[in-house]
Amino acid sequence: MKMNKLLACLLALWLGQAIAHGGEDHSGGAANPAAAIASDKPQRLPDGSVFVPKDAQRRLAIRTVVGEEKAVPRTVELNGHVVMDPNAGGRVQAIQSGRIEGGPKGLPVAGMKVVKGQVLGYVVPAVTSVERANQSAELADLGVKARLAEKQLARLRELSGTVPKKEVEAQESELAGLRQRAAALGAATGREALRAPVSGVIAQASVVSGQVVEARDVLFEIVDPARLMIEALAYDAKLVASLTDASLSGTQTPLTFVGGATAFRDGALPVLFRLKQAGANPLALGQAVKVVAQTRDSVKGVPLPAASVVRNSANESIVWVHERAEVFRGVPVQVTPLDGANVVAAGLKPGARVVTSGATLINQIR
Structure with missing residues (x-):
């Protein structure tokens, strides 16, 4: 009888534990957000x-x-x-081919401020020795003709009372023409000044002293x-x-x-x-x-x-x-x-x- 009571108690205890754990989830799912x-x-x-x-x-x-x-x-x-x-803004370009020379303050560099009309440098025309000799000879010839014209004009002015006025005026015109030709030829053989077209800052400078450039080359950019x-x-x-x-x-x-x-x-x-x-x-x-x-x-x-x-x-x-x-x-x-x-x-x-x-x-x- 005591054995039966003991078995009944053990069975009741086991059933209670099974009911207590009946709602558990043993699927191994992910944890909840909390x-x-x-x-x-x-x-x-x-x-x-x-x-x-x-x-x-x-x-x-x-x-x-x-x-x-x-x-x-x-x-x-x-x-x-x-x-x-x-x-x-503007660009400075060479009109003719030649060699670069510095201006009164040297060649400008990038970042330097310049003002309109400032001389940035010079281009010395590139001519051969034969061309230079021909130009020198032509200048000398024009000089001789101009001196002769001056003497002729002086004689005509001394004879102003006997020489028609139109001859004096013609001689004056001839002398002026000779001088203009000599000045133009001298300018053609002289160096070209590179001037800043606007005031601003040198954005790009692509030349150095002695560099030979071609006509239309962009030498400086100013902005x-x-x-x-x-x-x-x-x-x-x-x-x-x-x-x-x-x-x-x-x-x-x-x-x-x-x-x-x-x-x-x-x-x-x-x-x-x-x-x-x-x-x-x-x-x-x-x-x-x-x-x-x-x-x-x-x-x-x-x-x-x-x-x-x-x-x-x-x-x-x-x-x-x-x-x-x-x-x-x-x-x-x-x-x-x-x-x-x-x-x-x-x-x-x-x-x-x-x-x-x-x-x-x-x-x-x-």
Whole structure:
């Protein structure tokens, strides 16, 4: 009898333990999100969101802004380069071939300031010994003729009462002609002065003393750094007609649309822009730039700083949305440049709090 009671007690105890453990899940599944974020370190959660504690947000300087959908001008990105203003820059070229000599202050170098009319150097004409001998002989002949004409004119003036006045005038004209011929020939054999066509800064100097140059060679380029222009290339006449303002890509440097060509050049239409604020951004002649130009068309989206947009592992454009106090989620968006420093993101819900500073750091958390 005692044995039966003992077996009954053991059976009751076993059934109680089985019932107590009947609701457990032994499937070995992933831990729930609450367990995943039970840590004080930034980490990426299984659902793709990122957990960043408050103290880490302060260290990473995370900043957010509430996105507001609005209509903004549609923009296009154009390739361009820096060119000189034709009214504030110029080139110094040789009219004839010859040898370079320094000016009164020597030859200028890149970066040197010059004023209009300043002598930058000289070109000594390149002539052979035979040509030089012929020129010297011709100058000597003209000199002899001029002296004879002077003596003849002096005799005629002494006989002014008996010699007709027209003979005196003819002799005077002949003497003047001989002198002009001698002066012209002397100038042709002399050196050519190279003068600055405008005031500005030497952008390029490609000569040294003694260098032999050919006619039409560009010796110096002079620009006004405060009045440089941007020449971009467009491939659609309708686009050129709809352009308004613009800015340099990656900066907040505003540009003013000057005008666009109506004739194709190498398959493209040149478009000119000018800096709204002279000297606002240091540029170099010939520098390649990208221009974000606004058109008269509009597009709807959420304006954001360009730093808000990053790339995920699938190379998609995303922004990080502050979903909860310490949780951020990446949202894929379609991005259109707004100006050089801002973009328009389509695909965001209005009112979403978007990370504007520190998005790259959040994107690196694993």
